[in-house]
Amino acid sequence: MTGLLLIQLGTPDAPTYRGLFPYLRQFLSDPRVIEVPRPIWLPLLYLRILPFRSGASAAKYARIWDPKTGSPLLHYTVEQTKLLQEHFPSNPVKFGMIVGNPPLRDTIHDMIAGGVDKLIAMPMFPQYSATSFASATDSLFKALTKVRRVPAVRVVPPYYNHPGYLDAMEATIRDDLAKLAWEPEHIVISFHGIPQKYAQRGDPYATHVVRTTQALVKRMGWPRSYWTQTYQSRFGRSEWLKPYTDDVLATLAKKGTKRVYVALPGFTADCLETIDEIGTESREVFEHAGGEHLKNGTCLNAHPKWIEGMARILRDEGHGWL
Numbered sequence: 660m661t662g663l664l665l666i667q668l669g670t671p672d673a674p675t676y677r678g679l680f681p682y683l684r685q686f687l688s689d690p691r692v693i694e695v696p697r698p699i700w701l702p703l704l705y706l707r708i709l710p711f712r713s714g715a716s717a718a719k720y721a722r723i724w725d726p727k728t729g730s731p732l733l734h735y736t737v738e739q740t741k742l743l744q745e746h747f748p749s750n751p752v753k754f755g756m757i758v759g760n761p762p763l764r765d766t767i768h769d770m771i772a773g774g775v776d777k778l779i780a781m782p783m784f785p786q787y788s789a790t791s792f793a794s795a796t797d798s799l800f801k802a803l804t805k806v807r808r809v810p811a812v813r814v815v816p817p818y819y820n821h822p823g824y825l826d827a828m829e830a831t832i833r834d835d836l837a838k839l840a841w842e843p844e845h846i847v848i849s850f851h852g853i854p855q856k857y858a859q860r861g862d863p864y865a866t867h868v869v870r871t872t873q874a875l876v877k878r879m880g881w882p883r884s885y886w887t888q889t890y891q892s893r894f895g896r897s898e899w900l901k902p903y904t905d906d907v908l909a910t911l912a913k914k915g916t917k918r919v920y921v922a923l924p925g926f927t928a929d930c931l932e933t934i935d936e937i938g939t940e941s942r943e944v945f946e947h948a949g950g951e952h953l954k955n956g957t958c959l960n961a962h963p964k965w966i967e968g969m970a971r972i973l974r975d976e977g978h979g980w981l
Contacts, residue, residue, distance in 0.1 A: 661980045662751045662775035662810075663973055665740060666763060666795040667783045667928070669756035670730040674720035679713040686758045691794040694857065716931075723934045735928040736783075738961040739969065746970040750981065751775060757798045764802035771806055778810040779977050781969065783927045785824055786867035787817035788853055815976045819867040820874055823968030828871075828924050829878045830964040835957050836920065843920040843954075845911055846881060848872050850925035851932060852890030852899040865900055871924050887911075891941070892932050904937070905944045912948035919945060922956045927965070929958045 671682035687693055687704055720730075728734040736754050744752040753770055755763030770778065782795035796814055803809050818824045836843070850868045858865050872888045891904040904921070911919060921941070923933050938955035945953045959965035974981055 660750070660774045661777040661779060661977065662753065662770045662773075663743070663747060663977075664766065664770065664778055664780045664799075665736065665743075665752075665754040665783055666780055666799060667732065667736050667754060667756055668791065668794075668930075669758035669760075670732045670930070671717075671720060672760060674717050674724040676713050676717050679717045679720065680709055682759050683713055683716065684709055689758075689794055689797075691797060692790050694854075719931060719935050722939065723931060731934060732928050732930040735958070735960045739928070739966065742961055742966045743969055743973075746966070747973075747981065757794055763798045764805060767799070767802045768806060771808060771810060776808075776810045777813075777980050779813045779815065779973055779980065781815040781973060781976075784925075785817065785821075785927065786819045786850070786864055786871060786925060787862075788864035789857065789862050790853055790864075791851075792817060813976055813980070815972055817867060818972050819871045821968075821972055821975075823971035824965075825871075825874050825878065827959050827962055827965035827968040828875055828922075831957055831959055831962050832875070832879065832922055834962075835954065839920070839954060841918050841952055844916045844918045845920075846886040847904065847907060847911075847919055847921045848875070848886055848888045849891050849904045849921050849923055849937060850888070851892045852903070854895075855898045855900060858900060868925070875922070875924060891936060905941055908941055908945040908950070908953070909948040912945050912950035915949070917949075917951040919950060919952070920954045920956065923958055926958045928960055933958055 669682070671678040687708065688701070690697070693700055723731055725731065725734070740752055740754045751770060751773060753766050755761055755766030757763060780799055782792050784791040784795065799814070853862060853864055868888070876886055887902070887907050889902050889904040889907045890900045893899045893903060908919065921937050923937065926933050933955060942953040
């Protein structure tokens with residue numbers, strides 16, 4: 660039996676210090692995420708970063724935590740899994756988290772116990788980066804070292820230019836723009852950043868980002884002067900891929916741009932980076948510099964086009980298995 664597995668980054672169990680501390684500890688201990696020698700990084704992580712960042716991050720998560728559905732990332736991942744199951748009634752569709760709950764290893768164990776002997780894994784990161792996509796495959800294969808009967812495995816390749824993904828992104832953006840009460844003067848296309856040195860060492864992320872952007876703006880019919888592609892979520896003091904989203908927003912506002920829409924093609928589900936970082940923090944940057952309206956784009960979430968897109972991507976990779 661072939662099983663379908665969605666691999667997402669993960670989310671804390673609660674928007675509290677006690678919820679964030681173990682989440683950040685696991686996330687920031689991943690050598691794929693922080694490429695610093697462990698003897699140097701781990702003391703810094705435990706003595707300086709975790710004690711302070713856990714509280715600050717908890718406050719941010721509290722702003723996006725829904726009283727009924729909790730974490731947006733978890734909520735939409737559950738929805739994606741349920742809706743995708745309808746496309747594959749004969750195949751179990753599950754999800755697991757790289758960080759937090761439900762742990763990927765538990766999901767894999769349950770699928771194998773349920774009779775899965777062929778596994779198609781789909782990391783929920785359209786553009787490849789070692790910090791995300793490779794972290795997902797590391798977690799997948801590490802989990803498989805703990806089981807006796809290892810299934811045959813296929814991993815969906817990065818789908819940054821797959822028609823199913825691009826169709827869904829285009830539909831999501833068009834839906835967003837149709838709901839606005841104002842016309843954007845400029846579009847910012849924001850992706851999660853990575854340190855420049857990671858790209859210099861061979862990470863193809865920036866190339867994938869550019870190709871996604873080129874495909875989207877062509878589909879949307881946006882002239883070159885109407886959009887700017889940027890990177891967000893910088894962490895630490897090192898140089899990251901540029902231009903930085905907040906710098907671009909501040910510059911636009913200072914030049915007289917009052918209305919901006921921020922598209923978010925690098926994220927397959929709404930999360931802290933999309934709802935709070937762009938929707939709250941970046942909006943404040945934009946307004947402080949003179950802007951008036953900033954709309955953070957909706958992620959793919961459970962949009963029907965994205966559920967269809969995922970099914971299409973999985974069928975392409977599952978030829979002969981599905």
